[in-house]
Amino acid sequence: MAEVKHDAAAHAAAPLPWGEIFEWAQAFLSGGLILTGAFFVIAGAIGILRMPDFYTRIHAAGMTDTMGAEFILLGLIVQSGFTQTSLKLLLVAFFLFITSPTATHAIAHAAHLSGLKPKLGPYEAPELEDIGKGDGA
Amino acid sequence: MASLVMIYVCVVGAIGMLIGMALLLGRAIAGPSFYDRALAVNSFGTKAVLFLCLFSLIIGRPDGVDIAILYALMNFIATVAILKFFRYRALDVPLAQRPQRKSAGKGGA
Known part of the structure; x- marks a missing residue:
């Protein structure tokens, strides 16, 4: 009997500590996602600060904000696991995914309607009347 | 140990958000046109929403994520409202109505 018990204990200690391995995998995945998102967000902020023109600034803001926000929120979702917090973070990610490009588009449209011209090299921006002719509006 | 690593990464991400917010504040102050400022804000x-999510998970109180949801929605509505107000100088104009381009263009030009 004692021999059997000892055998069972040795057999139980032999397999890998899956819980710890899973925790480390979770930590590395969420850490990588959060750091990637932070990189994109800072790159977008530097782009907004340093780009020469309003429309190029919109490009930097719209692209990197959506991507960086989604990466960071995905990393936080991985970190918090299957909890209520994770569902709320998913909700935040969904709202940002919908509203961030819409707001960027609204700002660009308003700026173009108000007559703000982009800085272009050899080309010229189209006039508002020429744009209105095309779609019959 | 693993959770400690996750919290450190979250602190790094939150500091990155603060750096990005500082840079955007510079653009919002120095923006040449109104639309630069609207974009920066x-x-x-x-x-700020991302910083709030990270911070509420760092201090271990996930209630801040609710406030982040609220702030994400309010941010969008405030941006659209500011743009609408500075275009029409009023807030009771229907957004779906298209401005009449010819008279507005001739009057504006």
Whole structure:
């Protein structure tokens, strides 16, 4: 009997500590996602600060904000696991995914309607009347 | 140990959000046109939402994520409202109505 018990204990200690391995995998995945998102967000902020023109600034803001926000929120979702917090973070990610490009588009449209011209090299921006002719509006 | 690593990464991400917010504040102050400022404030709000999520998970109180949801929605509505107000100088104009381009263009030009 004692021999059997000892055998069972040795057999139980032999397999890998899956819980710890899973925790480390979770930590590395969420850490990588959060750091990637932070990189994109800072790159977008530097782009907004340093780009020469309003429309190029919109490009930097719209692209990197959506991507960086989604990466960071995905990393936080991985970190918090299957909890209520994770569902709320998913909700935040969904709202940002919908509203961030819409707001960027609204700002660009308003700026173009108000007559703000982009800085272009050899080309010229189209006039508002020429744009209105095309779609019959 | 693993949770400690996750919290450190979250602290690094939150510091990154603060750096991005500082840069955007510079653009919002120095922006040559009104639309630069609107864009910078909108992006600032997005980064504030992300900072709030990270911070509420760092201090271990996930209630802040609710406030982040609220702030994300309010940020969008505020941006659209500011743009609408500075275009029409009023807030009771229907957004779906298209402005009449010819008279507006001739009057504006």
